[in-house]
Structure formats: structure tokens, C-alpha cells
Amino acid sequence: MRCFETVTHIAAPPATVFDLSLDVDLHTASMAESGERIVGGVRAGRMALGDTVTWEARHFGVRWRMTSRISAYERPGTFVDEQVSGPFERWHHTHHFAPDGRGGTVMRDVVEFAAPFGLLGTAVEAVALGRYMHELIDARNVHVRQQAEASA
Template sequence: MPHFELTTALTASPEQVFDACLNVAEHTRSMAASSERTVGGRARGTLAPGEAVTFQARHFGLTWRLTARITSYDRPRRFVDEQEAGPFQRWCHAHHFEPDGSGGTIMTDVVDFASPLGALGRLADAAVLGWYMPRLIRSRNAYLARTF
């Protein structure tokens, strides 16, 4: 199963970054390049433990929908969102937030995913998604860094 980790330094406190990462509007703004929008579940505000949201976005010229649920929540240290429905066989994104000692935050994204369709999915993961997904999360994190 593909796995990657990204670390991003942010100038805001862990509480601020944690809340921004769970804010539906902030998420859709951070993913504007893929025309992401909310089409189900909580459409506004901040996601709470157990809540789900469905996003629709364009990637590779196709429209995709992904429903994610907050399955673990420890404010302001960590939360996990997992796909309930969508294009992946598995999608699990753990978000970790640690104080940097000077008022900012070290945010670490830990992502595990797998495409469906057996060998064909593994080929897609290796050939395309293995570089595309980290790039997408880096882009979101750059938006957060600019916001703070």
C-alpha cells in the first residue's frame, strides 16, 4: 500500500492549524486548483469527531467524489480522516500537530492509500498516484502556510 509523510512548518499555534485543517471552507479554498467543492455532509464550519463530508473535485480531467469521516480526534494534537466512499480502495490521512517551541506548529501528514482494481490499481499507484498525491497535499500545505 502506498504511504507517504510530509512535514510542514507553520507560524500559527497548533490549535489554530488543527481547526483550520478541519474547516470545510478552508479545505475547499486550499483545493481550488481542482475545483473542489462540498456536495454532501457538513457543508460549513469545522468538522467534529465522527462527522463526514463529501467533496467533489476534478483530477486528471475527470470528476471524482470522496466521502471522508473523522475517525480519530485529539485536539490539538491529531486527527484522522478516512474514506467511506470514493475512488480509493483505502484512504487514511493522519494529521499531527506539534508546537515548534516558538509559537508555531510542525504539522505532519501521514497518508496511506490504495487504488482498487488489483494489479491495475497497483500500477496506477506506482506510475501516477505515488507522485501526484504528495504533490496535492504539499499544495494544500502551501496554502495553509500562506494563510498563516
């Protein structure tokens, strides 16, 4: 299993960043390069505790589907999305939002994931998947920051 953390500073209040981070339309736009689209569950707007969404996207030249659920939700401080079904043995993404003391937000993502297929999956995690997932989260966070700062 891999775990990584990323921190993004955003010049917008935590509640704004929290809400945008739960918006499936914003998420889809941030993942346009992989052709990500919604194929089930919440199809528009902001997700809430217990909501699920099924995403379909192309990564590594393969089309994948993943259903995730919002399993924890404490606005405006934190929420968790976890894989219900999909390509990972485990996917657990905790989103933290804290005031930065200047009217902005420190957004911290903690992602834990494990690839399937035992030792082969562990090797793929080490060689490519860890870096790839970190880059995806970073790209998504750039999009969240741009949208939050434009609306602040």
C-alpha cells in the same frame, strides 16, 4: 498500498493550525484548481469527530466523489480522516500538530492509500498517483500555512 509523509513548519500555534486544517471552507479554497466542491455532509466551517463530508472534484480529467469521515480527534494534537466511500480502495490520512518550541507548529501528515483495480491500480499508484497525491497534500499545506500565519 502507498504511504507517504510530509512535514510543514508553520509560524502559528498548534490549536490554530489544527482548527484551520478541519475547516471545509479552507480545504475547498486550497483545492480550487481541481474544482473541488462539497456535495454532502458538513458544508461549512470546522469538522468534528464523526462528521462526514462528500467532496466532488476533477482529477486526471475525471470527476470523482469521495466521502470522508473524521474517525479520530484529539485537539490540538491529531485527527484522522478516512474514506467512507469513493475512488480509493483505502484512504487514511493522519494529521499531527506539535509545538515547534518557538510558538509555531510542526504539522506532519501521514497518508496511506490504495488505488482500486488490483494490479492495474498498483501500477497507477507507482507511475502517477503517488506523486500526484503528495503534490495535492503539499499544495493544501501551503494554503493552511498561509492562512494560519495570516491569522496568528
